[in-house]
Amino acid sequence: MAQLINFLRGNLTCSITAPFPERVLNLCALEGVLFWGLRWESQTSLTLTLPKTHLTQLTTIVQRLGGTINHQSAQGLPFFLARFRNRFAFLVGLTLAIFAVAVLSNFVLVIEVTGNERTSTAQILSSLEQSGLYLGVYGPSLSLTSLQQSAIIGLDDVAWLSINRTGTRIQVLVHETTKPPEIQSRDGVYDILSDVDGIIEQIQLHRGEPWVSVGDTVVKGQILVGGYTELPAPLYSELPSQWLPVHASATITARTWHTITAVTPLNPMLKTTQDHSKTSYQLHLFGKDFNILQNTSISPLGYDKIRTSTQPISSLPLAFSKITQQQITLTPATLNRESGQQLLQDCLLSAVQTKIGDVGEVITHEFVVKVVGDLLQVTLTAECIEQIGYTVPSAPMEGLAQE
Amino acid sequence: MKKRRTSLLERTASALDLPAQTVAGLPFLELTGDHELRIENHRGILAYSEEEIHISGGIYRIMVQGQSLVLRTMTAVELLITGQITAISLE
Numbered sequence A: 001m002a003q004l005i006n007f008l009r010g011n012l013t014c015s016i017t018a019p020f021p022e023r024v025l026n027l028c029a030l031e032g033v034l035f036w037g038l039r040w041e042s043q044t045s046l047t048l049t050l051p052k053t054h055l056t057q058l059t060t061i062v063q064r065l066g067g068t069i070n071h072q073s074a075q076g077l078p079f080f081l082a083r084f085r086n087r088f089a090f091l092v093g094l095t096l097a098i099f100a101v102a103v104l105s106n107f108v109l110v111i112e113v114t115g116n117e118r119t120s121t122a123q124i125l126s127s128l129e130q131s132g133l134y135l136g137v138y139g140p141s142l143s144l145t146s147l148q149q150s151a152i153i154g155l156d157d158v159a160w161l162s163i164n165r166t167g168t169r170i171q172v173l174v175h176e177t178t179k180p181p182e183i184q185s186r187d188g189v190y191d192i193l194s195d196v197d198g199i200i201e202q203i204q205l206h207r208g209e210p211w212v213s214v215g216d217t218v219v220k221g222q223i224l225v226g227g228y229t230e231l232p233a234p235l236y237s238e239l240p241s242q243w244l245p246v247h248a249s250a251t252i253t254a255r256t257w258h259t260i261t262a263v264t265p266l267n268p269m270l271k272t273t274q275d276h277s278k279t280s281y282q283l284h285l286f287g288k289d290f291n292i293l294q295n296t297s298i299s300p301l302g303y304d305k306i307r308t309s310t311q312p313i314s315s316l317p318l319a320f321s322k323i324t325q326q327q328i329t330l331t332p333a334t335l336n337r338e339s340g341q342q343l344l345q346d347c348l349l350s351a352v353q354t355k356i357g358d359v360g361e362v363i364t365h366e367f368v369v370k371v372v373g374d375l376l377q378v379t380l381t382a383e384c385i386e387q388i389g390y391t392v393p394s395a396p397m398e399g400l401a402q403e
Numbered sequence B: 001m002k003k004r005r006t007s008l009l010e011r012t013a014s015a016l017d018l019p020a021q022t023v024a025g026l027p028f029l030e031l032t033g034d035h036e037l038r039i040e041n042h043r044g045i046l047a048y049s050e051e052e053i054h055i056s057g058g059i060y061r062i063m064v065q066g067q068s069l070v071l072r073t074m075t076a077v078e079l080l081i082t083g084q085i086t087a088i089s090l091e
Helices: A002-009 A021-030 A052-064 A077-082 A088-102 A121-131 A144-151 A337-356 B008-016
Strands: A011-017 A036-040 A045-051 A068-075 A110-114 A158-166 A169-176 A190-193 A198-207 A223-226 A228-231 A242-245 A249-265 A269-285 A288-292 A303-310 A318-332 A361-372 A375-388 A390-393 B028-032 B036-040 B044-048 B052-056 B061-074 B078-090
Touching (some): A021 A052, A121 A144, A144 A158, A198 A223, A223 A249
Antiparallel strands (some): A036 A045, A190 A223, A190 A390, A228 A242, A249 A375, A303 A318, B028 B036, B044 B052, B061 B078
């Protein structure tokens, strides 16, 4: 610890020559001049080490006693730094570095948005930008509380925002609103209609009057469950049956068949790159693009524009882009029939699965492949199990409306 | 050695059973083994060499003898001598 303190304040080793060196030591002790490392060189001279700040006092004492003082060596941080006082480039660099750390670190370089699911990050950033928070803004000038309130105005699905600034980084914590549960309406009179042709496999009836039963064949648009439920008259009563209007609800599973066709050209046009190309560079800084040396204009006809971006430090809003405009020509090629067929089959199966939904299941399927002109045509016929039925308002029943 | 007459403050300190170095300003010597001597209430150095150091203790002259004696540190009230100390005498 003592060595560290001595290093920080700097110390000098001095040679003192005086008629009575003991008097020098006694005066040093009286006037509070610290010294150590004392060596007696001769009857009239000695060497000692003292802090840099006490040198003036020691010089005064020695001169008062008619002696002389010579500096032998100097150690410590003040003397180390003093060596750089004439190196102006170093001082300028040091000043700029301190300036960069002290001032530039207050500008916002990164905005990090977390916690959003329904609202996109781009929407939140746009709203924040309109409120005054964007890349490159001076951090201490921001009022985070008012930002939190103003940015939330245009975001319907956001309950509140928490904005925290740590140096150059802004962290936006988003808490979205909780959507109310979907309440199935019981108001009104509604029927359930079939949306595809098929054979009924299962009916789970919640409300309404079933118009079909398991094993029946239905066509698209046919009523499956009616919105009027019959209330039979009491036994031996002469009163007519009553009809209770309800909002029909049921889960109806049916066996269905889907046929989908896809085509692809047998001789597609392929791009072939030519020798001619033009390269330009762009600097992307704080969300803005700056062209370097030349303009990156829109590509002329017959040219592809290829952009390759490099971000030296991923956390900083700084990137370089190399834009190459490559001349291309279109030349016909021959399709590999097997791979083209496989591609179409995969696409068709995926399309059917999308059509029948997550609950649906493809039981069997078959493909028919044929060449029509210069097109390869693949037709998929799939047998599926899926839920059918959609709700529509029921037509008013005669007589019931009059009651 | 000539017998020294004790001062009034010394006698008072002795009568009241108080530390003499505090009341009468007498030098206080603390020897650690034979290699470190600490002296409080000194009045300055009178002579210095590696074999012998003379220190003023006010009414005493303290003579430290030995080999490789070094004055490690010195303030207005305290000093520290290190080295091989062989004798301490008062005069």
